[in-house]
Amino acid sequence: MENAICIRGLCKHYKDFSLENLDLTVPTGTIVGFVGENGAGKTTTLKAIFGAIHTDGGSIEVLGCTDPNRLDKSQIGVVMEDSFFYETLTPRQVNSIMKSLQPGWDSGEFTRLLNTYQLLEKKLIKDMSKGMRMKFRLATALAHKPRLLILDEATSGLDPVVRGEVLDYLRDYIQDENHSVLMSSHITSDLEKVADSIAYLHKGKLLFQMDRDELLEKYGVLRCSPEQLEALDHRIKVATRKTGFTCETLVSDTAAARRALPDAVIDRASIEDIMQFYTGRDAQ
Numbered sequence: 001m002e003n004a005i006c007i008r009g010l011c012k013h014y015k016d017f018s019l020e021n022l023d024l025t026v027p028t029g030t031i032v033g034f035v036g037e038n039g040a041g042k043t044t045t046l047k048a049i050f051g052a053i054h055t056d057g058g059s060i061e062v063l064g065c066t067d068p069n070r071l072d073k074s075q076i077g078v079v080m081e082d083s084f085f086y087e088t089l090t091p092r093q094v095n096s097i098m099k100s101l102q103p104g105w106d107s108g109e110f111t112r113l114l115n116t117y118q119l120l121e122k123k124l125i126k127d128m129s130k131g132m133r134m135k136f137r138l139a140t141a142l143a144h145k146p147r148l149l150i151l152d153e154a155t156s157g158l159d160p161v162v163r164g165e166v167l168d169y170l171r172d173y174i175q176d177e178n179h180s181v182l183m184s185s186h187i188t189s190d191l192e193k194v195a196d197s198i199a200y201l202h203k204g205k206l207l208f209q210m211d212r213d214e215l216l217e218k219y220g221v222l223r224c225s226p227e228q229l230e231a232l233d234h235r236i237k238v239a240t241r242k243t244g245f246t247c248e249t250l251v252s253d254t255a256a257a258r259r260a261l262p263d264a265v266i267d268r269a270s271i272e273d274i275m276q277f278y279t280g281r282d283a284q
């Protein structure tokens with residue numbers, strides 16, 4: 001199977017918000033990082049993928065299935081920030097319940113993950129800290145060895161050490177080229193480390209989905225005078241902010257900008273830079 005997820009023309013309308021004509025692909029064996037400002041529509045998109053909400057148009061194919069009612073949910077691991085779990089249970093109790101309910105549930109793997117994340121088997125879920133709960137949700141999503149992982153801000157409450165461990169786990173997880181991950185995160189540096197491609201959602205529209213290396217190579221932050229900037233091809237200028245007599249401009253083609261302005265300084269743009277410039281452009 002070429003794509004774990006293939007979305008074409010997805011539309012979803014709420015009273016004050018619309019997802020419009022969204023195309024998104026998660027090739028099998030890859031990690032796709034899903035970024036966008038608060039309220040951009042990431043969670044809405046993820047919920048549509050695993051059939052938790054009705055959509056108003058477009059098609060969604062997940063693991064070869066286009067009907068959300070027929071989707072084999074045991075093949076999908078989902079971690080949402082607000083996902084619900086019985087508060088009065090302990091991980092040990094969850095392990096034995098899931099063993100009897102969830103096909104493919106691997107008790108040994110669950111226990112191993114609890115140990116890795118330093119979670120106590122006998123601690124009530126309601127007594128866990130925010131980060132502990134997130135680690136617990138991750139362990140639960142991973143223990144049935146799904147082919148597709150959908151993570152919504154799953155690493156945001158974790159300390160840097162555990163976040164690093166989770167990222168390593170995800171890298172290993174896709175190594176056999178049969179597993180895939182779609183993960184939204186505001187910690188864009190994490191995505192720069194693990195994602196194969198980056199999909200950027202802005203106000204309900206997908207601005208782009210690009211190979212991570214190509215994205216980081218193509219985009220740059222140019223620093224030059226207003227006169228120099230004037231001479232630059234407007235098609236590669238995304239947005240500009242003025243600081244004193246200097247202009248800082250996000251360019252979408254660093255090589256072309258270098259050819260046009262060989263003396264100007266052009267730094268690498270991070271995903272965070274790219275998002276800040278695009279958001280700033282709207283405010284102008």
Ligand SMILES: Nc1ncnc2c1ncn2[C@@H]1O[C@H](COP(=O)(O)OP(=O)(O)OP(=O)(O)O)[C@@H](O)[C@H]1O
Nearest residue numbers: 014015016017036037038039040041042043044045
């Ligand atoms: N059930 C709902 N009814 C009405 N509006 C909704 C509903 N669910 C989401 N929305 C709206 O859809 C928009 C997108 O929300 P969504 O949660 O998808 O954004 P997000 O990109 O995940 O944001 P964040 O990064 O803050 O989590 C918001 O304006 C939100 O208020």
